[in-house]
Amino acid sequence: MQTRKIPHPGWNLEYLMFLFTRLSGLAFFLLAIIGVMAALLMGARYQMDLGTLMRWTFFPNPNHVLDSDIPDVTFGWDNGFWQIMQFLIIFFGGTHGLNGLRVVLEDYVHRPFWQIVIKLLIFVLWIFMILVAVFVVLGS
């Protein structure tokens, strides 16, 4: 069958979150790979144990490498690039997870009133998480 174009079926929250879930899942892999590769290139093999390397991979915060054998954390580890990486990881991971929670809860909560309450709660939790993330990323 030849490919046929059709008018876009319309944008809505479900559509956007469906796309976001798939893209953020991929982004999470990409960010983790960048984290672990960069750490290894910066000499992590000789300077940190596996646990520290994993903590760096999934949340590249300089606090995670302070106690390792890295001689100068400010060099390479503690800079704006990794701050952006930290924020992206929290944003993609947290939003992906909380949206998943929203979808799952819709399976169990059917009363419209409670659906609104729970969605609101998840939204507040999400904003709170983003604020804490900004605080942690900028404050470390």
Added chain:
Amino acid sequence: MKVTLKIFRYNPETDKKPHYDRFVVEAEATDRILDLLESIKNYQDGTLSYRRSCAHGICGSDAMRINGVNRLACKALVKDVGNKVTVEPILGLPVEKDLIVDMEPFFDHYRSVMPYFVGGEENPKKEQMQSPEDRERFDDTTKCILCAACTTSCPSFWASGEYIGPSAMVNAHRFIFDSRDQAAAERLKILNDQYGVYRCHTIFNCTDACPREIQITKAIGELKKAIVTARLD
């Protein structure tokens, strides 16, 4: 051999709540569960109620839960299910009596996806041709017999009867991917909803349950892709 059947019973006129009845039937390994139900109804308990029509797996009226799995009673053989058989109505639809459920909510979802051919101009001068390849594109989903085994095996449907369910999507797929049909966009708009394709969490129960072996989860995946890309291929 002797087969023991434990059958879900409920008569809303006399019963406060459902119960199970046991029947023992003499059967061959190659008998169908429908044959056993017929034997019980004819010789042991005439009040036993269930739907059946063709008895050949094509009308879709006798989907029921046989040992916990949605199957057509007319396609399930004794040798495949053993000599202790539990028979219950399909889940997620209100029970009317014994193994009979109210199919209306199921058919409402079916009707909501415009399950009919929408052609182009009226009285066209020429025949509307379709190549064998184009016909092949939606062949799998033409096989649906609307038995509801898929939709009533789906946890998302159990969770919310508002979910349109796999069967309605199979029937939407049948027309959306038909190269001659003109209403694909309209149907995809209906499915692009909180209770449309997005309630499908790729659990695959539907694919396992389908007596016609339709690749339902794959078909739903194709609908999701068509919605996201605004293309049919």
